[in-house]
Amino acid sequence: MVGCSNKFNQTGSGLVGYDSTLTPRAFDSDTVRVTCSQVNIGLANGGDTVLCLGAVPWTEADMLLEFSGLDSVYYASRILSAEVILTRSYYSLQPLGFDVRNLQFEGYALDSVWSSGTFTWDSVARLPREGSNMVLPPMFPQVSDSAVVIQIDTGVVRRWGNATDTSTHETNYGFILKPMNISGVVSAYSTLYSGTGLEPTIVVACLINGVPDTVTSRSSYSSYVATTSIAGPSQTFTVQSGTGYHGNLVFDLSRIPNYSIINYAQLTLFENTIDSLYSGQSPDSLYAYYQNDPTTHAFSSIYGIALSAQDTVRRNKYTFQVGVLVQQMVNLGNYGFIVTRSEDYNNLDSRFIYSGNAPDSLKPRLTITYTPAVKKR
């Protein structure tokens, strides 16, 4: 069949009628319910490039390190000192309003194998460890704008060196550093920066065969784990980096038939900027994902991802193009959006986003254009 016409062919349209399911329709969340809740998946940050250590109100980040390459220490007749050097990835000495130079740490040698790929805050807390603090008094690390230097117990380092000889029955499972006060968070380059000179380093001063020597190892296995009990201001939910603390927004999409084609969808969020905890070290943006599993709160960019920077005019406003995400909700199940900070790992910054019980001008808004396209009539 060949339709030959040099203009829009509406012939018969009045007779046949347009399929009512093929008429684009508008959806505005103004008239539907939106449920906002907190989701805390508890991050395992072993694969990240930055390590966090410190504490801010309701939030704590612990660091785990395990150095290898300490064979020479085994032959040292005496260990004079040992220090761990972390190169900071963010130079501000007063992020989030705290002075990180006041940070105090405690550290404990671990007695068990750990894997950052699977651990959680709780599982790390259960790791067997030695009872004595291996961070030397007064436990104030030397924090400059470029590095954190922590003096540690030489006896622990001796045991790590001995572990290179299995006949000694000593072990080296590394150690955990924990903040002792709420004085901000430092971010440092992880082992993934190996070979750059920025990776975690241990420097051991010792005597070998009576001669002063220095053993340096840049070979380590590193990670950090964080937890939070943060509660944002009223009428908000929180999205926080470093802790897996995300927001879950579920709009009532029951008016949109299954298998509808989503032609356009825009999500708009507003932030409580007064109370947000923002260090300024990460991009000022949020991500929205499709939550594909309501039980585990799993999400993945394979289901689509939407990025929004702060609105350049109205600074507390975020606008996302979420057509692909809403399509997932219509086709696979409406488990809502997961909202995260764009940098979900490298710091402990928090954003407080107005939720569904905020005033209309501030609550989340979802506008959709869709084509039902479900059946022919």
Added chain:
Amino acid sequence: MKTRVLIFLIVLSVGRGYAQDGTPLSAKGVGEFSSFGSSWSTGMGNSGIALIRNGFLSGINPATWSGLDNVQFTALYSFSGVSSKDNTIGQSSYYVNGNFGGGIFALPIDKNLGFTLAGGFTPLTSYNFTITSPFDSTSDIPSYVYKSSGTGGLGEGFVGASFSPFHFISLGGMFQYAFGRIENIRTISFNSSSYTNTYSDYSAYLQAAGGTFGIVLDSLDKIGGYDFLKGFSIGGYYKLPYNLNGTFVLENLYADTLYSPFSQDGNGYIPHEYGVGVSESFNDHVTGMLDVRFQPFSKYHDTYTPAGSLKDALFVGGGIEIRQGKGFGSIYDKRILRVGVYYQKTQFADSTKTGQWKQLDELFLTAGIEIPMSYSSTASLSAQYGLRGLSTDFLLREQIFRLYFSITLGEGWFIRPEGE
């Protein structure tokens, strides 16, 4: 002959068996229905229910196969041009079609008993239209262009037989199987790059078994000695309804490339059809035919088309053929000329200018010529021109021109040579 038949069968097997015209009217149900009479019929107002004649291969009344003398095969190819004018908006559209219009193979086994086996494939419906319309923007939605196009249709395969228990009566029956796919592709193209366009493919895969029974009373003058009945025959047929079943499949193209076809079982009902016809051979050169057919399409329904969406169809058609050059000279001096006319209240309804929905009717003039290619094979060319929507009050009116070309091949596979 056998080789030629095989060639034709191969050619037909690669074609799609959907005929008739492109029209937005066909968007209802499973499309525009058609009945394949024969290449003979197309020149004579689509009539031929009661015609028993060698060379006349009809897909409507199987009883007429008793008149065949030798093995025959006929195939039809059709072209049609349709001009649809929508008076609502003052626009016209034009459709041009070229389609295989059906083919039948017949094998006479016993001429005295009128026992003939036949089979073939003919079109049943045609789903063929394109509608494209622009829409202005609103406060919520940018401007867009809507396009809906339909393709496909149902075809019928059949096998059957005819039989004459007495010299004046012929009976026939055939098993029919209808099947096919109708596909409706609908798109919405937004005039905004930030919008994802809509693409929705809606297809119905349907099939059903059916059957047709027919009868022709011929040579009635020999029963009671009524000479005025010489050359007169009367026939009729009844076609069983089709109870369609199959699958309706919706395939949308989503922005995220999710492929989520939605499929559900479906069904449909094509009502029964019946008709009666007469033919009269006035002399050796002139034959006339007249048919009346009826099909209560108001009972048609399918999963998404409620009963009452279509209208009861009534067909009245007839024609005259004139044989020239019979009985003398070369075979190439012979020819058959045909003319006819038919009127039909169609299955379609249309809105009038006053907003009423009325049944569309149509009137066609037909003409054709058949010329021999050998002693048993002929070629036919026929044309039909007509109007659909005779009243100027209809909002949609169509002018339709059809051209049919067919070849009928014959050979005496089972005819015993003289003196044997």
